[in-house]
Structure formats: structure tokens, C-alpha cells
Amino acid sequence: MAKSASLKRPKNSFAPVHCDIKDPNLAEKGRGRIEWAGRTMPVLLQIQERFLKQQPLKGLRVTACLHVTAETANLMVALKAGGADVSLCASNPLSTQDDVAAALVADYGMQVFAIKGEDNDTYYRHIDMALEGGPHITMDDGADVVGVLHTKRKDLLKDVLGGTEETTTGVIRLRAMAREGVLGYPIVGVNEAKTKHMFDNRYGTGQSTIDGIIRATNRLLAGSVFVVAGYGWCGRGLAMRARGMGADVVVTEINPTTALEAVMDGFRVMPMSEAAKIGDFFCTVTGNIDVIRAEHFEAMKDGAIVCNSGHFNVELDLKALGKLAKSRSFIREFVEEYTLKGGKKIVVLGEGRLINLASAEGHPSSVMDMSFANQALCTEWMVKNHDSLENKVYVVPEHIDQEIARLKLKSLGVKIDTLTKAQAKYLASWDEGT
Structure with a gap:
């Protein structure tokens, strides 16, 4: 069983941050939720620990539009561990866990703009607030942040290095934008990863x-x-x-x-x-x-x-x-x-x-462990490779997919076989016959 998130700090150690949440007094309840989810997210925790040492996202601003749940909170903690300045808004008006939002503000000093049950105007106002300052990386669950950037806030596009997209719906929208030649920066379709759609979706x-x-x-x-x-x-x-x-x-x-x-x-x-x-x-x-x-x-x-x-x-x-x-x-x-x-x-x-x-709490944390590991590692990959990428939707690199599966199996105590030299040679050749 993985240990809890390692970024916890004493309450009130942060200066007040820009946020719009339901009730700051819900933070204690949210803190417990975040830690409980983190116990079954061992892959993301391993990534978080490496991020904390290597700081691959240092100085970067990340705007994330995701379901504000305890599982998402652990992803935000990992990104912050990597040095990112994180702003989070909701990707659905009814999916926010208000206590989790409060804990992210109180315990981690994150900018959070999400209230469960918010109306449509508030939903888009929160996206605008999360975009203040201008993101270097976007993280979407339905491509609404991308949509706002390409319509109302085109002035911010020049600073965006790349992004990630979590859902089938979002990937469909982004591919349509790429086909029409209007997509302003490269995006990784995290939904396409095997370690996402075969497990998270199913x-x-x-x-x-x-x-x-x-x-x-x-x-x-x-x-x-x-x-x-x-x-x-x-x-x-x-x-x-x-x-x-x-x-x-x-x-x-x-x-x-x-x-x-x-x-x-x-x-x-x-x-x-x-x-x-x-x-x-x-x-x-x-x-x-x-x-x-x-x-x-x-x-x-x-x-x-x-x-x-x-x-x-x-x-x-x-x-x-x-x-x-x-x-x-x-x-x-x-x-x-x-x-x-x-x-x-x-x-x-x-x-x-x-x-x-x-009406429920979304996906269990153990399956979101792989989806959010994809988000974290694809963000790192985008930062390293954005200069060589075109403005289109990319699939998750195979080595990232395989590494997440390997880490998940390791956390479960499951071992698998490896090819012998003869087997590897056989699979790579055409002349060995039967």
C-alpha cells in the first residue's frame, strides 16, 4: 500500500491565494479524502517523488480544467511537486467535491475555482479566472479550456507550449480543430493511452x-x-x-x-x-x-x-x-x-x-492512478519536446504507456516474463520459418 501524499504542509503556512470555492472551512474533511485516495495511487506517488527531486516543471504555469475530486487533487500535488504553478477549475458543474477544493487551497496553496452546482456563467467565469496569468501548459477534460483560448483569449496562445486531454469527447473536438488547421499548439490525447482507456474507461x-x-x-x-x-x-x-x-x-x-x-x-x-x-x-x-x-x-x-x-x-x-x-x-x-x-x-x-x-464520487482512485500518471508524464514529455512538435493531437508515447503499466504491476506485486535473446531474435526476423 502506497503512503500518503508527501507535499503536506502545516495549515495556514501559505499566504492567501486567489480562489473561488464554496467554503474554506471544509478543508479538514477534504484533507482526509485526498490522503485516502492517495493510498491507492502508488504509480502517481512514485512520479511525484521523482518530480520533487528533479523539478521538471519548475517555473511553468499549468491551467487544469478537470473534475475537482480527491484523485485529481493528488495529480495537482504531483504537478506542484515538480515545480509547477497550478490553477485548477472544474470541467463539470456537478463533479466538484467542495471539501477537496478547500483543502487544495488551505494545505497546498493552489488556485482553485470550482463550486459544486455552479451555473453555466460561473463555470466559464472560473475557466477565465484559471487562465489569468497565461498558462504554459493546459490540462483539459473535455477541451473547454482549449475552446476558450481559441475564441475569447487568443492573446494567451503565444505562451502555451502544449497541453493534454483526458476524454474521448475532448480528443474528438481537438482532432476536428487540427483537421481545420485552427489548433494553436500541440496536445497529447491522454485518453488514447492503453493504460487509460482500457482501465479508466472500462x-x-x-x-x-x-x-x-x-x-x-x-x-x-x-x-x-x-x-x-x-x-x-x-x-x-x-x-x-x-x-x-x-x-x-x-x-x-x-x-x-x-x-x-x-x-x-x-x-x-x-x-x-x-x-x-x-x-x-x-x-x-x-x-x-x-x-x-x-x-x-x-x-x-x-x-x-x-x-x-x-x-x-x-x-x-x-x-x-x-x-x-x-x-x-x-x-x-x-x-x-x-x-x-x-x-x-x-x-x-x-x-x-x-x-x-x-451523485457519486467518480472513478476509484486505484484506476485513476494510471490515468493521472499519464497526465503527469505526458506533461513532462510535452515540456521536453514541444519545440519539435506540430500543432496536432499526439498519442501517448509507447514508452510512457509501458512504464505506467510496469509501475502498476510492481505496486501490485505482480511479476511477468521477459523475452530470451533467442525469442527476441525470432520475433525480429523473417527467415527462421517454422
Whole structure:
């Protein structure tokens, strides 16, 4: 078991910092959360300890727009250990843990701009505040900081060396910018790392989404029909976990190869128009807009529960649902009931935002250990190599991916084989035959 974060300092040892958080008095609770998460983030801790000695980020300003959780806090601590001046804002209005934000300000002197439940204007105001001073490195979870820099704050682009992006949604947006020739600096798509999407997206999203749904509703999944929209890595994990809870899982897809995989994995596959008629729970994980639309809401059973675990709250067409409804009411926290004109009720969780962070705590720290190790090491790589990079989206270098997997296995006490010289020669040759 890894030890706790090593950057802790006595309370009030920092001068007051620029911040906008809910309540500084929550810091003690947040401190415990950060330390608890750090105990199962051994890879990031090893990177933090090296950063503390080598100072690879010394003098650099990092603007991070991420979910403000205990796991993210440990990444921020590692970046600060490496010498970075860190400003952090939320990448989703409902994902902030206010006590964690308070602890980052009080114990680590970080600039944090995040309040759980903030409205859209406050959300973008916080991004603007985090950008004050001008970043050298950006760290995004959905590409909103990149979007602001390329629209409202183009004056700051000249100082940006590079950035990282955490999500599938963000990578899609950034690649579109690169294709159109408008991306102003190089970015590493951390989401593309095997040690990110194969574990964070599958096991993290799978477990935390189920956790969020159960915390919000306290409903039994066993015996229900659970519809998963999208069978990417997040969808795979969610379908696997829902089946493990005893649900009859239905998958909807647009990609024939991916749909075939879902069939081979033992799931029923059908269009949303058919799934809408039979589902008890619906969860979207596609990264696209309007996955569940008016015609689907109209076809659903009375009492159907609908939520989203894709990054943005655009996968459910809630405007259309609002037009269909004669009334809306919150019947418990994160649970809003839409009563349609005919009397049927449709339940929406977490305002259509990431349910695993709206009503739960997001991914377990042990899986975020690898994702945030990618963020830290790719930031270091970007600083070292930015002069030779083009303004496009790069994949995580293979040696970083492999090193993170190696460190994770080491922390778990797992050993693996190595190739003999003869095996290595055989794999590298073409003339040995059978």
C-alpha cells in the first residue's frame, strides 16, 4: 500500500491565494479524502517523488480544467511537486467535491475555482479566472479550456507550449480543430493511452456509473432491463457491471463491428427505437448529441429512469423532454421527474450530467492512478519536446504507456516474463520459418 501524499504542509503556512470555492472551512474533511485516495495511487506517488527531486516543471504555469475530486487533487500535488504553478477549475458543474477544493487551497496553496452546482456563467467565469496569468501548459477534460483560448483569449496562445486531454469527447473536438488547421499548439490525447482507456474507461466508468445510479435512486438493478447506449470502452464496462448486478442488458450501437462485439459478448443489441419500449434504466456513454430524443421518451415505459455518463450533458435531448412534459419536479437529490401530458413519468438523473460524478464520487482512485500518471508524464514529455512538435493531437508515447503499466504491476506485486535473446531474435526476423 502506497503512503500518503508527501507535499503536506502545516495549515495556514501559505499566504492567501486567489480562489473561488464554496467554503474554506471544509478543508479538514477534504484533507482526509485526498490522503485516502492517495493510498491507492502508488504509480502517481512514485512520479511525484521523482518530480520533487528533479523539478521538471519548475517555473511553468499549468491551467487544469478537470473534475475537482480527491484523485485529481493528488495529480495537482504531483504537478506542484515538480515545480509547477497550478490553477485548477472544474470541467463539470456537478463533479466538484467542495471539501477537496478547500483543502487544495488551505494545505497546498493552489488556485482553485470550482463550486459544486455552479451555473453555466460561473463555470466559464472560473475557466477565465484559471487562465489569468497565461498558462504554459493546459490540462483539459473535455477541451473547454482549449475552446476558450481559441475564441475569447487568443492573446494567451503565444505562451502555451502544449497541453493534454483526458476524454474521448475532448480528443474528438481537438482532432476536428487540427483537421481545420485552427489548433494553436500541440496536445497529447491522454485518453488514447492503453493504460487509460482500457482501465479508466472500462473499469472506472463501469463501477462508478452503477454506483451513481444506485446512490441516486436506491433501486434494484437485478431483474431490470438496463439499456447501454454505446459500446466503446465505457459502454463495455457499464454493460459488464450492470450484468454483474443481475440486469438484462441491452446495447444500442451505430458501428456494426462494435455491435457485433456486443453480441459476441452475450448482450442483446437493437436500435434505441426498440430498446426504448422495454428499458427500465437507460444510460448513454457515446460522446454524441441527442442519443435519446423525443421519439424515444415517448416510447418509454412509465417510470423509466434515464441518465448519462458521457462527458457533456448533450446525449439526452432534455429540451425535447421538457416540451413533452406538463410538469417537472425534484423528488429526491439528483432525481427529477418529468410528467408527460398523458400522465406518464420519465425520471432523469443528475440533470443529464455525468451521473458517476453528480451523485457519486467518480472513478476509484486505484484506476485513476494510471490515468493521472499519464497526465503527469505526458506533461513532462510535452515540456521536453514541444519545440519539435506540430500543432496536432499526439498519442501517448509507447514508452510512457509501458512504464505506467510496469509501475502498476510492481505496486501490485505482480511479476511477468521477459523475452530470451533467442525469442527476441525470432520475433525480429523473417527467415527462421517454422
